[in-house]
Amino acid sequence: MISLETLCQHVGEAQLRALVAAFYRRVKTDELIGSMYPPDDWEGSEKRLADFLVYRFGGPQTYLEERGHPRLRGRHMPFSIGLAERDQWLTLMGESMREIGITQEAAEVMIPFFAQVADMMRNRAE
Numbered sequence: 374m375i376s377l378e379t380l381c382q383h384v385g386e387a388q389l390r391a392l393v394a395a396f397y398r399r400v401k402t403d404e405l406i407g408s409m410y411p412p413d414d415w416e417g418s419e420k421r422l423a424d425f426l427v428y429r430f431g432g433p434q435t436y437l438e439e440r441g442h443p444r445l446r447g448r449h450m451p452f453s454i455g456l457a458e459r460d461q462w463l464t465l466m467g468e469s470m471r472e473i474g475i476t477q478e479a480a481e482v483m484i485p486f487f488a489q490v491a492d493m494m495r496n497r498a499e
Contacts (some may be wrong), residue, residue: 375482377495381432384479389430390398409452429486455497462491480492 387457400407400421410418423430452458466487471482 375478377482378431380430380479380482381427384430384467384475385423386427386432388473388475389426389432390423391473392466392469392475393419394425395472396398396422396466399465399468403465404459406458406465409454409458435443454494455499456495459491459495463487 379390394395397405397415400410401415421440424439428434428436467484475483
């Protein structure tokens with residue numbers, strides 16, 4: 374059975390990094406959330422998300438070694454994130470998961486995790 378802690382072992386670090394690359398290809402042209410990302414640091418943003426997912430899903434702890442505690446909510450406070458932004462982030466991640474062929478078994482673990490984290494990032498009352 375796959376868990377959050379064994380996803381990296383099941384999916385593979387390379388496929389998790391491919392997922393993030395597919396996601397960022399979408400974000401770069403997205404009218405709603407694309408402007409939230411620093412235009413001069415696409416590679417850095419992609420690396421940080423990939424490192425975070427690899428770490429969170431049971432792989433190497435590069436993210437913690439380089440960045441420390443994730444503090445996700447605090448790091449996202451400068452951006453106005455409401456329901457639409459949360460939903461768009463989830464849509465783009467779902468499309469990316471399908472593009473790279475994440476298995477149904479892995480998706481059943483990843484989707485609730487992504488939904489929980491994306492909802493936690495909301496910081497705008499609606």
